[in-house]
Amino acid sequence: MPRRTPRNALDRLRTPRGFHGFLKGASVCALVAGLLSPLSPAMAAGTDPSADRAPEQATAATAGTAANDHCGGQCSDILPPGQNGNATLAQILLNQAFGTQPAHAEDQLGPYAKLATGYSGLTNDKINDFFNDASFGVPAGQVASTVRPAGRGDVTIVRDKRTGVPHITGTTRYGTEFGAGYAAAQDRLWLMDLFRHVGRGQLTPFAGGAPANQGLEQQFWRSAPYTEADLEAQILSAAAKAGERGELALADVDAYVAGINAYIDASDKGRYFPGEYVLTGHKNALTNAGTIERFKRTDLIALASVIGSLFGSGGGGEVSNALSLLAAQEKHGVAEGTEVWESFRQRNDPEAVLTQQDGSFPYLPRPDDPRGRALPDAGSVTAEPLVHDRTGGAGGPAAAGASATAADTAVTSARRGMSNALVVSGEHTASGHPVAVFGPQTGYFAPQLLMLQEIQGPGISARGASFAGLSMYVELGRGQDYAWSATTSGQDIIDTYAVELCQDDHHYLHRGTCTPMEKIERKNAWKPTVADSTAAGSYTMRVWRTKYGPVEYRATVGGKKVAYVTLRSSYLHEADSIIGFQMLNDPDYLTGPERFQSAVQNINYTFNWFYADSERTAYYNSGDNPVRADGVDADFPVWARPPYEWADWDPAANTARYTPPSAHPRSLDQDYYVSWNNKQAKDYTTAPWGNGSVHRGDLLDDRVRKLVAEGGVTRAALVRAMAEAGLADLRAEAVLPDLLKVIDSAPVTDPAAAAAVDGLRAWLGAGALRTETSAGSRKYAHADAIRTLDAWWPLLVKAEFEPGLGSELYTAFTRNIPVDESPSAAHGPTGAHAGSAFQYGWWSYVDKDLRAVLGEPVEGPLAREYCGGGDLAACRDTLVATLEEAAGRTAAQVYPGDDHCAAGDQWCADSVIHRTLGGIKHGGIGWQNRPTYQQVVEFTSHR
Structure with a gap:
């Protein structure tokens, strides 16, 4: 029976042993003694030799950018455990044996952890005891290193002493993006490599056959079973429909990929590549034999499909909804059972805490007379098997069971949303300038999924966090005189269709024609590695695709055999959001809150976006919300027939008519905004259950409302409110x-x-x-x-x-x-x-x-x-x-x-x-319920 327990692929990683349980104990000590001596000097020291060149060059590189900084020293951020997510083999072995940490691997963890016990007495001048100074540039006395990647004269990467964050300054657009790619690989090469394989459903051949790896690749690939042609087509399509900005984005991607590959080549030649490549058998520590596969455009789309699935794809679960409705009707009868079900569903609860306090934004109201429902016959639902032809490996039937669980929870589970935002308008602050404390909660991983950076170049001026491997732009952060952030919103952009089978189990009716399903397979085999002693094995993952999306379940409806398939509006469009992020980084485009709203309209994933500058605040809910046919209830499966399809739906391109920006929750200069993945606005139906009278968003709303009523809100007061809510x-x-x-x-x-x-x-x-x-x-x-x-x-x-x-x-x-x-x-x-x-x-x-x-x-x-x-x-x-x-x-x-x-x-x-997710481990910290990456901002001036 399908489950809708809210789990996702991040949760597949939350196993007691983490990634695969790297070397520990006496075996590590022996390897330390046996391997350190033959290593090259650079690898033994665990350093990138280029990282120490010419720190004195940094002053000229950063002086110009600081002049464009309107934060007045009042922008801060934090991202534990640390900026450095790469470690050489020597560093990994020493960490496993003795707990030593590479430079900047966990130097942000301590300040982050201490806020839980230090927040109550916090004042503005103490904020950077718990956060980093997020001003542009690096003062000359704080320069740790300067690198001109691959010897280029058009870009410089300067790193600061306190955190090791890269500050990338380019004189050409190509050089700037080349530097961004190079810096990303310096800090997260192993993680980027790991997740491009996850996105392709090929983690086990890359990293070993541990059950956690199998479950992870199965869970993601099932919902995005793309071919290489699909991946390439997505980025070309996104670029083509965006005109000049699309062409620029494509050039940025190519330069970024070139920068990544330049670092791969340099680290391979210098033998300071991440040590995980040795532990997983891709490189030989003694001879340097083996290769690290170079990156290409399609790798970034594979990465984007993972991130989008995790944080930006609300909806799904229609089959589980149908099963609980049928159970309610079986218990109470159709009329009363439906009433009971609706009262627990809480689609539009009048007591729910709202992010937007004024106005009504109807989205997916319950239709009075639902049309096209395709509820399953009792006892007929079975999950579509994903795994076939399993041989060897660990666990046998247990591993197969774990695979089935991963498949079962992949798309139908509620998307995780863990981020929060607190924004107060200048009318209620001590300075008269808006104050914001906001950030995403992307989970706690080592290395972290996000990375910090500053990028300054033609058409780009920003500092903040980006997902590793997608950091050609800052995705959440600050510009010259504005800051922005996001929380997962969860509105429904996923629907389940019942396709009627014809001829056999792998043909279906599409607009009256019996059409073959497309079979997509991944044949994965693995061998034991130093990091994972799982026995050699293999299996095949198989997904059947239809025009309406991949098959998730089989059932009968009114005695007819059907396949339940899942269609999301971002399917085949993982690259489309690149234009919105490009705009957010462009100081010439983003000149105020209205432009901010226009920028994030180009992001097709389901997020709540927040903005603050020295005078204004803004909010916008993004996502390609498909317009449903009249009478369709998006909470349940519907028949895959033209009358019930999305308006203007094109099966070949998976495009449709979407609700206009005016129908999305959006506002300017509200007294305050709070968001903790709660209901966006009145009458705006969200996919997750439980948006009712008690929600963790209340923990923020109660505290911020009180601060606003008192007036004179400061950065420290807003941080205290966030921190206390995070301990409640x-x-x-x-x-x-x-x-x-x-x-x-x-x-x-x-x-x-x-x-x-x-x-x-x-x-x-x-x-x-x-x-x-x-x-x-x-x-x-x-x-x-x-x-x-x-x-x-x-x-x-x-x-x-x-x-x-x-x-x-x-x-x-x-x-x-x-x-x-x-x-x-x-x-x-x-x-x-x-x-x-x-x-x-x-x-x-x-x-x-x-x-x-x-x-x-x-x-x-x-x-x-x-x-x-x-x-x-x-x-x-x-x-x-x-x-x-x-x-x-x-x-x-x-x-x-x-x-x-x-x-x-x-x-x-x-x-x-x-x-x-790699070889470096960190100690635990006290519980806090707060974003992973977080900004505290208050701009003092405006351009």
Whole structure:
């Protein structure tokens, strides 16, 4: 049965051993002793020899750019663990054996971690104790190195001493982009190589056959099974339809790729290439035999398909929606079952926190009389097998099961969205200038998926973060007098169509004609490597494609055999967004908030975009939202027939009519904006479940609204609001008051329950934060109350709702949205040690249900009352009984331990640990629920 538990491919990496469990223990020590001596001097030292040349040249290279900086020293950013994501073999072995770190590999991790205990006393002059100075240029005294890549005279890469961030300055456009590619490879070559293989579904031949690698390549490739011709066509198409900007983008890509390849050649010749190539058998440490494959245009599209799938493709899950609807109708009958389903779906909840506070932006309202629905017959749905012809490898049937799970959760799961934004207009700040604290949450990995850079050249002037391998432009950051950022928005750009089969299982009706499906295959074989001792093996991945997208499931509808296929508007258009990013980096184009909105309209992925300069603020929700046929309910599968297709849909190009910019949530100069992947605007339906009365966006909205009401907002005050929200337990802050009201309706006589209630009440009174008793203590204040709530929440939800819903429907709803996502919840959608928490859960359902039982007003209530069948006394008995059970659970039971933490270690169970995508490992840090990359900006002037 398909699941819609919100997981994605990032979560496939969140395994206890990270990437593949690199060398450790005595074997590392032996290799250190045996390999260091024959290495070349450069490789043994772990340095790029070109990185130390002529630091004195930097002054002239950076003086001109700093003159265009309107931030006045008030722009800051942070991106842990560190800028340097490449490590030589010697550095990897030393790290594994002794914990030593290459330069700039984790120097941003400490400041990032310390904000959790240092935020409360933060002042403006202390911000850069926890962030980097993000001013343009590098002061002469802070220059660490200057490089002219490949000896070019038209570009210079200067790195600063504190962070090692590259500041790329070019006198020609080609040289500038060449330098950007060279710098990217200096910092992230291994990661870029890894993810171009992920995007092609060929990770195992490249990095070994560990089950985590198999699951990762399967999950991505299933939703984007592109051929090489598809990849090439996408970038040419994107360039062709954008005119001069398209031609410029294509030239930028070619220069960027040339820069990457120049570094590959130089590092190979100098033998300072990433050591992972040795550990995975691509290079020989003694003879230097072997090759590092050069990059090409299509590699960037393969990378973009991974990033777009992770963060910018909202929607999907229509089959799982159909199954839970059918379960509701089976339990309650069609009319009441539909009402129950809709009340849990919360498509347009009136109590949901909004990013845009004014106006209505109707998108995908529930049709009164749905047309074209293709709901499956009961028990007929089966997932389309992805893996075939498996031989050897690890795990046998277990590995095949892991593969099936990856395929099952690939497209139907809700996209992860972990970023946040806080923007306050100048009308409410101390300086009169807008203040912003914002950034994306891309997960905690080593090396990080993002990298920092500054690019200055003809038509480009920006500093910030970009995804490694796509850094020809800054994707999130600041320009000369403006800054921008994004959060994942999640509106629905994915639909599921039921194609009727004809002739056999691999032909279908397309507009009345029996049409063969296209078979796309990847035959992957691998051998054991030093880094991965998995036995040699192979398997074939096979996807059947139709004009309506790849096949995901098979079923029958009204007795007819169908294939459920998934179509997204960004499919075959992974490169289209390049034009929007180009505009964001162009100081001549981006002269104000209106131009900002025009730029991000060119980004076809589903994001919320935020902007601030010294005078104005702005917001825009991007994405190619297809116009659905009248009467089509986008929450469910529909028949693949012309009356139900997207308006003006062209199957060959996968283009359609999209909702106009005026229909997207957008505004200028709102008093404040907050976003934490919550509902965008009134009547704007988003794909994820659970956008109801309690959402983690409330943690930001409550705090920022209070600051705005008080006035005189500063950068430090906004950082404090963000940091405190990032330490708050949403269940405790927003739902525990309801729980205590019900319990307080009668005296608590059981001593254990009474003690638990007292502890929870004290924790709530202290702010409901998961904070240490003191910096570095690794012990939580109110530890017992936190343990109690962690144990209680899943127990109380099940006891509250399962009796009224029935086991089958309750289970079906938990597939649409999981019950809990606490920081330590390894069972939750993000997995353990992932940082991000409280995005998905049943907090709104519990809140609405308890308020209804208490007789309080509820807008958008559930279809019925569940706790105690609506009886307050019975509801209270349920809560007290589950509380008593939770209070009796030991810390070891609630936090059972894993490869990183001993059983019962509460702080460690919550801790954030960077998952290794290469050979360098880092220690854990205390839990914070905040962006990975984050900016703090307040511009003092404008051009």
